[in-house]
Amino acid sequence: MTARTGHAPGSKARPLNWPDDPEGVTAANIDFEALAHVLANTCRRGGCCRQYHSVAAHAVIVSEEIETLDGLADEDRRTLALHALLANAPSAWLRGRLPDTQRAAERSGKLATGIEVAVREAAGLDAVLDEEHGELLRFVTRMAASAERRDLLDGNAAAGIAFPPLKRRIRSIMPDKAAEAWLARFRALAGPEAERRGRIAAGADADGADVAQD
Numbered sequence: 001m002t003a004r005t006g007h008a009p010g011s012k013a014r015p016l017n018w019p020d021d022p023e024g025v026t027a028a029n030i031d032f033e034a035l036a037h038v039l040a041n042t043c044r045r046g047g048c049c050r051q052y053h054s055v056a057a058h059a060v061i062v063s064e065e066i067e068t069l070d071g072l073a074d075e076d077r078r079t080l081a082l083h084a085l086l087a088n089a090p091s092a093w094l095r096g097r098l099p100d101t102q103r104a105a106e107r108s109g110k111l112a113t114g115i116e117v118a119v120r121e122a123a124g125l126d127a128v129l130d131e132e133h134g135e136l137l138r139f140v141t142r143m144a145a146s147a148e149r150r151d152l153l154d155g156n157a158a159a160g161i162a163f164p165p166l167k168r169r170i171r172s173i174m175p176d177k178a179a180e181a182w183l184a185r186f187r188a189l190a191g192p193e194a195e196r197r198g199r200i201a202a203g204a205d206a207d208g209a210d211v212a213q214d
Contacts (some may be wrong), residue, residue: 014213022111023094027121032186033117038092040179049152055088056182062087062144063185065166066137080123080133082189085182086123087137090115123190144170 039056043049063085067077090112117127129137146165152172173181 019132021116022090025093025115025118027118030122032122033183035089035092035180036182036186040175040182042091044148045153049172051084051146051152052123052175053148053152053170053172054175054178055091056175056178057173058144058148058177059085059088059160060185061166061168061170062137062141063142063189065140065168069136069140076133078189080129080137082123082125082186083120083129083133084137084140085185085189086116086119086125089119123186172201 008179010186036056039059040054042055044053044055044058063081066081066084069077072080093115094112120127142163146163147168147170150165151170
């Protein structure tokens with residue numbers, strides 16, 4: 001895949017040299033720096049937000065919220081927070097490709113599963129979350145989505161929120177800052193071994209800012 005990160009305000013054109021075919025994704029060719037920039041230039045909800053909110057920024061928010069939870073062992077908290085950060089990785093390959101048939105939907109699902117397995121392997125994670133941790137991740141993700149509707153959709157959206165939103169406010173940040181935050185969080189959670197596997201550029205900025213605090 002060769003993509004340019006010029007789809008959002010404040011983004012810079014930057015070639016990302018990945019294989020174009022999502023069927024060919026393996027742990028050996030995951031580039032986490034490129035992944036961060038693609039996710040940072042992909043808007044949540046297909047762009048249906050009052051302010052730009054990237055997939056990368058959303059992933060950082062969910063990951064940070066996971067790490068604040070009580071009742072988890074330190075290693076479980078770290079790995080679940082890393083799973084949260086990587087949860088939307090398939091959209092870097094499949095973005096904008098809406099299946100129009102049941103067969104196409106099934107194929108997209110299989111491709112997404114294969115990409116998830118490859119990305120998690122490259123990050124040093126197990127391919128599948130256990131049921132309890134998976135449910136916990138879904139719960140926090142839904143809270144983040146409710147906060148997103150409250151803060152970044154139209155003014156009437158809050159009235160229709162049926163799931164408790166996060167207390168923190170969601171604010172828009174530029175793609176370059178979202179990519180930096182995503183990369184910094186990845187480094188903190190995955191460690192140097194995953195960084196070597198994922199070929200993050202040595203000169204990339206490691207100082208990501210909190211993307212959700214006011």
